[in-house]
Amino acid sequence: MTGTITDDKTRKLGKMLEDARRVAVVTHTRPDGDAIGSSSAMACWLSGTCGSEVRLLLPNAMPDFLGFITEECCPGLVMRYDREPDEVLRWIASCDTVICLDASGFNRVEGMQEALRAADARKILIDHHLDPHSEDFDLVFSETSISSASELLFWILLSMTGTDDAGRLPMPVLRALLAGMTTDTNNFANSVFPGTFEMASKMLEAGVDRDGVLSALYDRCRENRLRMTGHLLKDKLRILSNGTAYIVVRAEELAEYDIREGELEGIVNIPLTLEKVRLSILMREDSGFFRASLRSKRGTSAFSLAERYFNGGGHEQASGGRLYIPADIEDASQVEAYVERVTDVFFASEN
Ligand code: 5GP
Ligand code: MN
Numbered sequence: 001m002t003g004t005i006t007d008d009k010t011r012k013l014g015k016m017l018e019d020a021r022r023v024a025v026v027t028h029t030r031p032d033g034d035a036i037g038s039s040s041a042m043a044c045w046l047s048g049t050c051g052s053e054v055r056l057l058l059p060n061a062m063p064d065f066l067g068f069i070t071e072e073c074c075p076g077l078v079m080r081y082d083r084e085p086d087e088v089l090r091w092i093a094s095c096d097t098v099i100c101l102d103a104s105g106f107n108r109v110e111g112m113q114e115a116l117r118a119a120d121a122r123k124i125l126i127d128h129h130l131d132p133h134s135e136d137f138d139l140v141f142s143e144t145s146i147s148s149a150s151e152l153l154f155w156i157l158l159s160m161t162g163t164d165d166a167g168r169l170p171m172p173v174l175r176a177l178l179a180g181m182t183t184d185t186n187n188f189a190n191s192v193f194p195g196t197f198e199m200a201s202k203m204l205e206a207g208v209d210r211d212g213v214l215s216a217l218y219d220r221c222r223e224n225r226l227r228m229t230g231h232l233l234k235d236k237l238r239i240l241s242n243g244t245a246y247i248v249v250r251a252e253e254l255a256e257y258d259i260r261e262g263e264l265e266g267i268v269n270i271p272l273t274l275e276k277v278r279l280s281i282l283m284r285e286d287s288g289f290f291r292a293s294l295r296s297k298r299g300t301s302a303f304s305l306a307e308r309y310f311n312g313g314g315h316e317q318a319s320g321g322r323l324y325i326p327a328d329i330e331d332a333s334q335v336e337a338y339v340e341r342v343t344d345v346f347f348a349s350e351n
Contacts, residue, residue, distance in 0.1 A: 002155060002195065004143040010159045012139055016122050017160075020052045020097035024121070028103035029059040029110045030261065030291075033217065036066045037180020038101040038126070038149040041173045044073035045157060046099075048170055055079050055091050059110035063262025068216050069179055072172040081112050089115050098123045102149035102180075104313065105133025126153055129314055130303055144315070147196040150180025154199050167206035174208045179217055186269060187214070190317060221263075228257040229267055237271060238336070243278040243300075244343040245271030248335050251285040268293040279305070279343065283323065283335055290323040290335055309342040 025043045027035040043056040056074050060082040070078050081088045092098070092115040103109065104127055106116045116123075117136060125137040128149050132142040146152050154166075154177045161168055181199060185191050188200075204210060236247045249264065268282040278300045282293040292310040295318050296302035302319040306312040311328070312321020325331060329338050 002143045002146055002152065004141045004152070005155055005159050007159075009139065009141065010156065013124065013141075013156065014160050016097065016124065016139065017046065017050050017052070020046070020050060020122075022091075022095040023052050023054045023097045023099065024092050024095045024116075024119075025054060025056045025099050025101065026103075026109055026112065026116065027056075027058065027101050028108040031058055031060075031062045031066075031102075032262070032265065033066060033183025034148045034150050034180040035102040036062050036069050037176045037178075037183070038153050040069045040073035041150065041153055041157075041176040041180070042099055042101055042126075043077055044170060044173050044176065047074065047077065052097075057081060057088050057091065057112060059112060061261050063265070064260065065217065065220055065262065066179075069176045073176050081110060085111060088112060092116055092119050095119065096121050099126065100124070100137070101126045101153065102129075103127060104129040104131055105136055107133065126156065128152055130316070131313060145193060147191045147193060147199075148181045148184035150177040150184065151196060151199050153177060154181075155195065164202075165206070166202040166208075169206075171208070174203055174206060175213055178203050178208055178210065178213050182213065183217060186266070187218075191315070222260075224257050224259065225263045228253070228259055228263070229270075231257070232267060233270065239271070239274070239277065240340060240343060242343055242347045243276060244281065244339070244347075245274065245277045245279070246281040246283065246336075246339050246343075247271075248290075248339075249282065249284045250332075254285070264293075268295050272297060281339055281343075283339065285332060285335075288325055290325075290332075292321045292323055294319045294321070305342070305346050309346070 023046055025039050027039040039056055043054045046052050046054045054077055056078045058080050079088050098121045106113045123137045125140045127142050128146050134140045143152055157169055232247050239245045268280050271277050271280040278297045280295045283290045294302040294306050301316055303316050306319035306321045310321030314320050
């Protein structure tokens with residue numbers, strides 16, 4: 001289905017999973033729908049089909065609305081590093097297999113990074129970001145011309161099972177993968193390839209309740225999130241003559257609107273609906289740094305900007321990163337000036 005899935009690698013993976021007795025499945029910090037979808041599906045598949053002892057190790061909290069995925073796929077198997085670091089590190093030290101999904105490498109798993117690098121285990125990467133850290137892994141499935149890590153895992157599982165029929169995969173695995181692909185494509189708006197529709201089609205043939213999955217993902221927001229969206233678009237959106245739109249979200253605003261993890265998801269896409277905007281940036285204040293979300297229209301590389309000026313990366317049109325205080329900016333009041341300066345330099349260097 002995709003170039004990275006060869007018969008040789010699928011055989012190798014099948015053998016590795018067959019031999020795996022104790023597995024650590026890991027995904028990136030502040031996990032999103034694709035991170036939770038792909039890693040939960042993997043954990044579900046391993047514990048159900050391969051009979052191995054599995055834990056899904058998350059660096060930190062996931063948004064509440066994704067909870068149904070881990071509940072369906074791997075109840076009782078999720079451990080959080082920020083909550084129980086010692087238990088997580090013990091699991092990593094004692095496992096024989098590590099599978100990292102939806103992250104380009106161990107650099108995106110916060111405090112688990114060193115332990116995962118040092119672990120005497122077979123290591124597998126399944127990812128769709130630019131610049132994978134292949135040197136840290138024994139087996140790498142990496143493809144950027146694909147919607148999501150969830151789609152990549154879908155094709156890997158079908159290939160490993162030797163079937164075309166998605167109905168042969170467990171229903172919780174299918175639902176998790178559909179949720180991951182749907183969220184990463186912004187419900188079929190971005191990063192859609194022929195295989196993405198093929199996957200969706202196979203899911204429907206297999207009887208997956210897509211309406212139910214969509215409803216679980218999108219129809220359960222809290223009012224605060226909507227009010228915050230209104231506030232940010234009305235009072236905080238700045239549009240520059242260089243084609244950049246940006247929003248800076250301050251800690252006080254997050255507190256005032258009681259914004260929880262994942263509740264700003266998607267807002268960064270909205271300014272791109274303006275014809276004059278080619279790049280949209282959302283900066284969210286955290287302690288000692290700002291988290292950056294970058295989205296661009298085709299022809300502008302959010303990835304290059306993230307890599308050059310925001311200590312980050314991701315995909316060509318959707319990237320993220322961080323701006324540290326005082327390494328990048330002196331204090332929190334400098335963030336607007338920084339964004340305006342670097343986007344000017346960035347677009348000037350393009351011409
Ligand atoms: P988001 O803006 O939704 O947080 O992230 C957009 C994309 O960039 C996602 O694919 C995400 O995995 C990636 N990304 C987000 N933050 C970082 C980061 O700090 N470093 C890297 N390398 N990628 C990131
Ligand atoms: Mn992803």
